[in-house]
Amino acid sequence: MNQPPLFTIKKFDFDSTLVNELNNLHYVKDLWPVVYILSDGNVMEAYVGETTDAYARMISHLRNNIKNKLVGVHLISSEKFNKSATLDIESNLIKYISGDGQYKLINGNVGLANHNYYQKKEVYWDIFKSIWDNLRSVGIAKHPIDYINNSDLFKYSPYKTLSFEQKSGLLVIMKNLLDNNYKSIIIEGGACTGKTILAIFLFKLLNTTNEDFNFEEFGNDEFEFMELVFELKKKYPNPKMALVVPMSSFRTTLKKVFKNIKGLNSNMVIGPAEIVKDTFDIVIVDESHRLRRRVNLGAYFRASDIVCEKLNLDKYTCNELDWIMKQSESAIYFYDENQSIKPSDVKKEDFDKLKRNSLTKIEYLKSQFRSKGGNDYVKYVDNLLKCNLNNSDVIFNSKEYELILFDSIEDIINEIKSRDIENGLSRLVAGYSWPWITNKKDSKQDYDIEIENVRLKWNSTNIDWVNSENSREEVGCIHTTQGYDLNYTGIIFGNEITFDKTTNQIKIIKENYFDVNGKQSIVDPEELKDFILNIYKTIMLRGIKGTYVYVCDKNLRDYFSQFIPKFKTEKETPILQEDEVIPYVNSIPIYDLKVAAGNFSELQTITDCQWIALPKAYKPSHDLFACKVIGKSMNKIIPNDSICMFRKYTGGSRDGKIVLVEHTNIQDPDFGSGYTVKEYRSKKNIINESWAHDTITLKPLSHDTKYYDIELVENELESLKVIGVFECVL
Structure with missing residues (x-):
């Protein structure tokens, strides 16, 4: 017996013919709760809603002078709704369609549901x-959920x-904006208390028409909140x-964000100096x-x-805070004194x-929203850097958050790269303990930082570095990360601390400490210490x-090691027991190339090889194998x-791929005679309509410069055999 689908999505024209179409749907006739999306693919605008009376709601929308300009409706229904x-689901659709960036929503931003209910996580998130x-698949959404989350x-x-x-x-x-x-x-x-979110929320709130708000989410404060919104709209019908x-x-x-929000535009986001253009x-x-005063301003x-x-204003005594006060009728400042990082800050x-x-009116935000470590982690970091922890304090431990201390720069680099592959938005960030050499036009050096023979480069751009293509191979600083969210941060405490x-x-x-503008004019060592600890x-x-x-620094590392769990470098090989192995179904063979006496084809015939679990993300295949x-x-x-894990090479281009190769003349000091893993590069010699390899280069990809291509x-090419193409580290 066929199971009914979990849900159905039906598309209709959003016009007068819709009323008759709805009469044929039992979800509508029987007043089932449904979710719907109104849209126009030409102007790329949409509206998301939910209702138990789709018939009446659609008639209401067709009479609305804004919504009736939309041309299509997708009606989502389910027996489980x-x-x-x-x-x-309405709330999630609003959040993810907005984050997807394909459609601008004409919804208001008040009243999004976020309550627990039966099987919310177990069933309805999957739905x-x-x-x-x-x-x-039907073009309403563009990006996958995990992409949007980042x-x-x-x-x-x-x-x-x-x-x-x-x-x-x-x-x-809102009350104080109304109070003269x-x-x-x-x-x-x-940090992490949601100040930026509240700022943007307020901006959208004051630039949305009243009829697009859903006030129900505000519960007992609903009436008061509605009254405040209406009063604000009277006072500021078209707020500057x-x-x-x-x-x-x-x-x-944030300019990019505002550009994609209905009712807002990128010109609303400005730098402090632009405040002079208008009131x-x-x-x-x-x-x-981070507003500035007239100290260490450089250019x-x-x-x-x-x-x-x-x-x-007197240029010697005023600051950017004075500019804001002079050019605004009302000003709202989101402030954290512990994130002031240099002398030029007000x-x-x-x-x-x-x-x-x-x-002036003051309000406080205390609960943090970014870190899954919660307020406990924030407090722990504060006490750690202020040296308020002692030997009786336990090492940080959280099931929700990873805080790990590394002894090897290579290990932290590799782990951050692994987290970036798994989660995205994982970056290395360091204190300003190395000069920025590579940003100079005449610089012949391609690195700025050298630790344990590992060479790294500072951020190659100051603008939106976190999202730039090169950021995965570079090291950011406070100036390129303050205000941003990352999934994982790899932090290098430099030699200045x-x-x-x-x-x-x-x-x-x-x-x-090489931030010249960050230390110039500072006389008191404690002031510099406060800035650097804030960073x-x-x-x-x-x-x-x-x-x-x-x-x-060894002394600082020793201090941190008392309170931060250390990275465990030894990994157990996940070898399956014999009774657990279903070859090429739940497992793949793992070969020991170090003991291989002959060529790889002989090694593959060994019947007593060990077996390792196949990663869930991969389909079983006889072409997959593993080695150390x-x-x-x-x-x-x-x-x-x-x-x-490697996939057996069966043909096709290998150029630019990481490969496992066998060659009788290769003497790889790491991997053993005859075998090596390197990036494959080739140059071809084309004669008439045929071609042959001119040279093949096997390139190391190492932080250590002692490794060479x-x-x-010529004749060496004949003995080269590509065994497999690299898939992933297990």
Whole structure:
């Protein structure tokens, strides 16, 4: 007996003929809860909703002057749907369609459901994923869910369910925007407390029509919230607003986000100096602790002075905070004094003065949302860097979050790359303990950092580095990561930071700190220490799923090792027991090439080889096999002593691929005589209409520069045999 489908998606024209079409659907006639998507593929706009009375809802939408311009409707129904499920699926569709970036939603951003209900995770999340795949097939959605989860458009989307704390903060902001007795609102919160999300949410809120809001999510505060929204719309029917973002890299990212949100545009996101161009009803300042004063500004001195001149302000005494106050009727500052990282940042004393002003209201955000380690992890990092932990404190342990200390730079690099393959958005970040050599036009050096004979390069761009193609092979800094979310962060504590075992305190070695504008003009060593500790704390809170740490200084490494679990380098080979093995079904053979006396074809006939579990992501195949890769010649991709899976080579181009080859003349000191794993490169000699290999180069991919290419020419080519093509590290 055939099982009915979990759900159905039916497409209709969104016009007057829809009413008759709906009469033929039992889900509509029997008032079942359904989810629907209105869309127009020409203007690329959409609206998502749910209802138990699809007939009445569609008639209402057809009478709406905005929604009736859409041309199609996809109706999603299921025997398993209940009201809780459709609210949840509606909410997820809004979040993911917005994050997908293909359609701009005309939905308001208030009232997205986020409540628990029976089988929410066990059943309905899988149903949603299947619905999403179906929507991709019909062109409503473009990207897979895991891709969207890592996108900035999804992370900084205004279509978020606010926490109780964020809702409370939002209510405070709205009340004070209506109260002429207040001009400034300061929202204080540490890293991970959702300040940027609240800023963008508020921006979208004030640029959305009232009829597109769903106020039900606000529960007991619903009436109060509705009244506040209506009053704000009366006071600011067409608000002149700006989102000021001091950091250029993060500003570029948020401009891209605003460009893809209905009712917003990229010009609403500006740098502090652009505030001089106009006056605004409301200015929201994200990361306001990074507003600048006239200290260590470098090339920015002139631009700063011009703004001061235009605003009739004393360039020697004013700062960017003064600019905001002068150009705005109301200003909202999202602030964290512990993320101030250099002398050019506006002083804490200036914000304290603003807080004491009778025209200022202050609200606090305490719960963190980014790190899966929660508030416990945030507190642990703070105590670790302030040396408030002692021997009686336990080593950090969390089932939800990875905090790991590495003794080897190669290991942390390889693990971050592995996490990036698995999860995306995993990057190396370091303190500014090495000069930036490669950014100089006349530089002949292709690296900036050298640790344990491993050479690394600083970020090649300052703009949106986290998402740039080269970021996986580079090292970022605080300036390219502040404000961004990562899944895993690999942090290199440089030589500018050490631990004094006599005082049990962290110390800074100023001469090893190479951010010139970050230390120039600082006289008090404690002030520099505060800035540098703020930098490391900030980047230690970038990772959503985990933070990996490598420490250059031995004393600091010893201190950290008391409280951070160490990376275990020894991996057990997952060899299956004989009674567990189903050859080429749940397992593949693992060969020991080090003991191979003859060629590879002879080795394959051995009947007593061991078997290793086949990764779930791979289909069983007789072409798959495994072997251990020993040495550091491929450690950019393959860590030393890794078990790797290969696919037997059966023909086709090998150029640019990592291959396992056999050659009688190869003397590979790592892998053993006769075999090597390298990247394959070839040059062909074309004569008339035929071709032959001119040279074949087997290239190491190593952080260690002692490894050289193996080049084969002429007669040497005849003895070369490609055994397999690299698939993955197991």
